[in-house]
Amino acid sequence: MLFASQPFLLVFLPVVLGLYYAVAASRAARQGVVIGASLVFYGLWDWRFVPFLLGLTGFNQLVAMAWGRTRWRGWLWSGVWCNLGVLFGFKYMDWLVGVVFQVLGRAHTPWPVILPLGLSFFVFQKISYLVDLGRGQARVYRLADFVEFVTFFPQLVAGPIVRHNELIPQFDASPRNGHMWANLGQGGLLVLVGLGKKAGLADTLGDVCTPVFAAAASGHAPGLGAAWLAAVAYMLQIYFDFSGYSDMAIGMALMMGIRLPFNFNAPYRAVSVRDFWRRWHMTLSRFLRDYLYIPLGGNRCKPARQVCNVMVTMALAGVWHGAGWTFVLWGLLHGAALAVAHVWERAGMSMHRLAGQALTLLFVLLTWVVFRAGSLPVAGRVLAGMTGAHGMGLAPARHPLVLALAAVMALVGPASQQVVLEHIRPTPWLAVGAGVAFVLLIFLIGGRPPEPFIYFQF
Template sequence: MVFSSETFLFLFLPGFLALYFLTPWRWKSATLLAGSYVFYAWWRLDFLALLVGTTLWAFGIGRMIRHTEGRARKFWCALGVTGCLGVLGLFKYLDFFVASLAGLFGTTPEALGMHWQILLPIGISFYVFQSVSYLVDTYRGDAPEDVRLLDFAAFIALFPQLIAGPILRYKDLADQFRERHHSMENVTSGMIRFFIGLSKKVLLADAVAPLADLAFATQNPSMALAWAGAVAYMLQLYFDFSGYSDMAIGLGRMMGFRFIENFDLPYHARSITEFWRRWHISLSVWLRDYLYIPLGGNRRGRLRTYVNVVAVMVLGGLWHGAAWTFVLWGAWHGLWMAGERATGRDRAAGLAPLVRTLLVVLFGWVLFRAPDLGTAGQVLAGMAGAHGLALSPVAAFEISGESLLFTALAAGVVLIEPALRGLVHRRLMPRADGTLTLASALAPSVLVSGLAALTLMKLAEQSFSPFLYFQF
């Protein structure tokens, strides 16, 4: 089940919210857990057992950590983290490592007698990372002492963010599981945020996707097609993933939760370091707190700092997918971040750093999108003009005017995002004294109602389009 499906919008969500708000407070976590399990099992019932098992493992090991001392405490933490990462490694990386090993010997996994193909459970990267953060926070003494199994299970399975984030930490939501505010204001503001995210996905991301798909499916694309496709994918991924995050934050707000923001105008960053403070913020924070700092951070000299930065980004790339394209994508960003730190360009300003950062990100997205290194090489070569400059007649015929129009529209939205955000806060939000202007009272409802109607009409006419980050 996905947020942009009719089943979710017209069956699951209204039914769940009605049941949730009718449920007495002490049973709300149970309702949330049951709804989240139904949401996840809609995809595949058998993999629900893996989610439940991971939850029980993390909760049980967390109790052992909390009630032991010294080396025993460290042992239980290491065991818990190893178990969680082992599950992730088995389902997400075993096929990749076996194929890579076979490639080293110039053969195939089948020739080595390995015929299995493991299906990747949806959302596993997110709920495993949340389990790991809980175990480490418990070991550090940062997690609450009085954790109920029901609340913890509801946290791990929380359906608004279960499939594609943001990556949450129990210590940040523990107080909200004990007490949170339910109101029409929360429902309304959450619904507005949800439909803004849905419109990003349906009206922008899905509209530019055909152009990106064409460029990456064409053998030896020309310069014009390669650049158009790379830019289209850059926009598609941003509006798809930030749209999902908006929807997740909005759904959480309807239920009284306040989730971490996941995007902050990333395509206005002036360095790759700044880009990662603005893009997928919850992942950046997780990598910093649970990988970069334990590796030593910047406390062991400049050279070790650069090595840590690159290592963390390589592992972050591998987290996104089991393929060498993701490893190289992570290394690409890590090397740029290390170089910026070494030269002091991690806090640059002006137009030139903005353009440079956008180009670095764009070339990186080619690696991120390509199914293999060969395809990535073809597209990058095309961007350099190796396959000709102009569109071929076949490509020109296949590119629709709608794709070009919406690519330009999406680029325009990115360009004026800071102004749009400022306009919303100045004109559409309550005043400092809490009173509402006529505009702030009516405009959001009118605007979002129109946006929702347009989005739902577009949904009715288009085919199924899953969110891009579901594959990670």
């Protein structure tokens, strides 16, 4: 089931919220509603993976309990490696076998492996929990609390990547409190903003860039205009698609009295690559920093070692997104840029803010082409087209008003959470406008096939 679908918005979410508030006085009943709704939500995508989700959750709980009784770190290490093994088996094994067969000059028939929805996200949650147990930064939770944490449907599929100590303590508080109406109003508005980003902008922008990348995948070399238009459209699409999902997830949780960490902060206004990663998918950046970069040594070492730490971290960040050389290259490019930024900073050099923003935006744009392309040859064709190597190709832009609006919002506008939670005050006219916008978006998503969020594939 998709967030941006009529059944979810008109049936599932209202029913769940109604049940949740109807039993608000009982902690156990609220927990039952959340777990039950989350399993239904996940199962409506593919019921075959519900036992898998519960089994992996139960395994991690058993590991945590065994560590709690014995304090033997071997339990935690075995749990971490088993989680990584599951992720590797589902997501990377088939690709690596194909690479080996290609090197050997043999044909490889892809295995019929279906990636469980949200696998990367909830595996990272479990790993962070086991690591925090070993660091003394977590306690062994009750099974029901741990299941509720892992399956909490607003963030189950594509994040934000929430830590146990950010979410589980909030389950104790009843949503019926002095902030209830503010939470419902602001959360509902965030859901509306996210829906507008997804249905009104991202899906439309996909109509602009998808044909160009599809043509490049079939061997067609795009001209200058088509290549640049596709690159810009995709840069905007992936931002509004994923930040739209994050807004909806944060908004739905807030309507239940739960606050999730923010995931985006106007990333295309970044003035450096380091600044970009402080603003883009912030919970992933935080995870990579705390559980990979800092344990490797971070920046508390010699410059050469720090460069190595950055490259390894970002290469794994690329691989986390998917099995393919394009993701590896995308991660390495960002790692190299971050390494250069560290060297630049250590040398005491500086750059004008506008120049930094322009250079960062261009770098991010070009690397998004690599990220979007299904293979390195496809990326090469589009990037070559952007240099004019295949002619001008100045075709008229589709949806120019949507493209212009998206660009202005991404480059000028503030973060949506900041606007909704800090600047907007409830008024009758705002409620009327929000209601009208919601109805229009409901009609819009009902008039075309549903488009899954981009990050569902990761």
